[in-house]
Structure formats: structure tokens, C-alpha cells
């Protein structure tokens with residue numbers, strides 16, 4: 001029986017295994033995508049592959065199938081709570097994206113019933129996207145607040161595109177009850193982490209390059225900010241230098257709460273269990289990762305209470321740290 005796990009950083013579009021992705025592509029009259037190479041020159045290179053690979057997801061049914069498939073897979077690795085990301089892809093159109101979110105909300109409830117995993121959806125926009133489109137996407141996400149959508153994110157190639165133009169979209173989402181859970185500190189350095197903290201980030205996806213700034217690391221510890229770390233992704237995208245200690249090791253030793261996730265398990269050809277094994281080798285055991293996941297999760301109080309009970313049963317005392 002695998003230890004219980006909380007996965008806070010996983011892109012729904014990047015979870016679809018090749019056989020299912022090929023079925024979905026063919027169903028949409030498209031050729032099956034070329035297999036992911038699994039390794040990339042940098043974040044930008046990865047995003048190019050990500051778009052080419054996941055672009056065959058077109059309909060609400062595609063997303064529903066993807067969500068149920070990943071919830072089943074993750075539950076098989078011990079996941080008891082996941083917070084999948086759903087991108088506001090322009091290929092869907094805003095109305096199409098709203099339909100996708102509605103399908104995901106329904107699938108999330110179904111996944112909970114079928115597989116015993118709570119699912120908090122965290123739709124997001126991305127750097128480089130049309131700002132007006134992103135703001136409209138935020139308004140759409142807010143419609144689903146309290147109905148399965150629990151946060152609002154921002155991704156995209158840091159360094160190539162600025163973050164601040166999306167502040168209004170972030171504010172719209174937050175005012176509508178969706179905390180900000182951005183990607184930052186992956187392709188760009190500590191300044192990118194400071195930037196999203198100033199925008200009110202509730203937790204940060206990646207954030208590992210904060211490790212280059214001791215004052216920032218101290219701030220993360222003192223504020224109890226959770227980083228959703230994906231150690232294999234960091235290596236495959238060359239965010240982490242394989243010749244040096246992994247940032248996960250350094251941040252964990254410094255006292256930063258680090259949850260553990262796969263990021264895009266199908267594109268990296270990894271599983272949640274693989275990622276936990278990697279994290280354990282880097283000094284973060286399953287109990288620490290669970291406690292960080294619990295501290296960072298955005299579900300309902302009922303969900304949190306359930307996760308506390310599960311954590312206590314599996315690991316004994318669970319320290320969720322100071323309230324943030």
C-alpha cells in the first residue's frame with residue numbers, strides 16, 4: 001500500500017499517457033503527436049514540445065477523460081489530493097475553456113467518488129498570453145470558485161515574457177475567491193519569486209531558484225510559503241545543475257516547506273511514486289512532503305480535515321506549520 005501523497009503541481013494536459021493521447025488526437029481528426037523526448041534544452045524548448053504534444057486536447061470530453069485517467073493513476077500511487085492545472089489555451093476559445101472547466105468540475109466530483117482522491121482545480125493563464133484574454137479567463141475561473149476550482153495560476157516562459165501585466169487578472173481571480181498559485185523561480189531567478197510574492201502568491205510552483213538568495217529563503221521560511229517542487233522536471237529542463245546539490249535538498253534543509261509533484265508526468269515519462277523516490281534520495285521523505293502539501297493545499301476545510309486524518313494515520317503527528 002503506497003504512502004498517502006498530496007500533489008499540488010501537475011498540468012492536466014501533461015498527464016495524458018501516449019496511448020490515450022493518440023486516441024484523443026485521432027478522435028479529433030488529428031495525427032497522434034510525436035512522442036515527447038523526455039529531455040529538453042530549457043523551459044522554452046519544453047514549452048514548444050508541450051504545445052505540440054498536448055494541443056490535440058480540444059473538447060470538454062477530452063479533458064474529462066484526461067482528469068479521470070490521471071486521478072485513477074495518481075490514486076494508484078497513493079494520491080489522496082491533487083490540484084491539477086488547466087491552461088486557458090487560446091485554441092479552445094474563452095467559451096470553449098469555460099465548457100472545459102465545467103467538464104473538469106464534474107470530473108473532479110466523479111474522481112472523488114470513484115478513486116477517493118479530492119481534486120482542487122487550479123486553472124491558469126500564461127506569460128506572453130494576450131492580457132485581455134487572461135483577464136476574461138480569470139472572470140470565467142471565478143464562476144467556478146467554490147464548485148471545484150480552488151486557485152488561479154500563471155505559468156509561461158519567465159525571462160521571455162513579463163509577469164506584471166497579469167496583475168489585474170490575478171486580482172480579479174483573488175477578489176473572486178481564488179488564491180494566486182503562480183509558477184516562478186524556475187527559468188528566472190530570485191527576483192521572479194519576489195515579484196509573485198509581492199503580487200500575493202499563496203504558494204509558488206517551483207520557486208527553486210530562490211535558493212540563490214539567502215534573504216529570500218529566510219523570508220519563505222518565516223512566512224511559511226510552500227514551494228511545489230518537481231525535482232525531475234528541474235533536472236530535465238536544466239533548472240537544477242546536476243553537478244551541484246539539488247535545490248530541493250538545500251531548500252528543505254533551510255526549512256522551506258517543499259511539496260513534491262511530477263509537473264508533467266507523461267511528458268517526462270515518470271510517475272508520482274518515481275518523484276517521491278527521487279525526493280527521498282534528495283532528503284525529503286514522504287512525511288515531509290505530505291506535511292508541506294497539507295500546508296499548501298487550497299481545498300475546503302472539510303478536505304483539509306480529511307487530509308489531516310489520513311496524514312496522522314500514516315505518519316503520526318503532522319506539522320502543518322504556521323497559518324499563512
Ligand SMILES: [Zn+2]
Nearest residue numbers: 009183205263
Ligand atoms: Zn508546472
